[in-house]
Amino acid sequence: MHEFLREPRIGHFSMAAAAPAHLNPDTMERAMKEKDPVCGMLVEPTEAAGQRTLDGKTFYFCSPACVAKFDKAPQRYAPAAPPPPGGTG
């Protein structure tokens, strides 16, 4: 009698470990951005190229060029009085 015990070979189960990292759609953090009074773009205070304080208000600038322009005429870019309401866009 020739009996061959053949154990069933169990192949390695390569489970597809495709587990992509959870991409958070809400990665956009609401960073406090200040408006560059010279060019009008939003600037992060931490990334600002410069800053000036006028009348107790701090202004941030995107580039040294904007700082220079502001220094030449601060009141021009930082009006003390708020603009009148009901402005026509």
Ligand SMILES: [Zn+2]
């Ligand atoms: Zn600017």
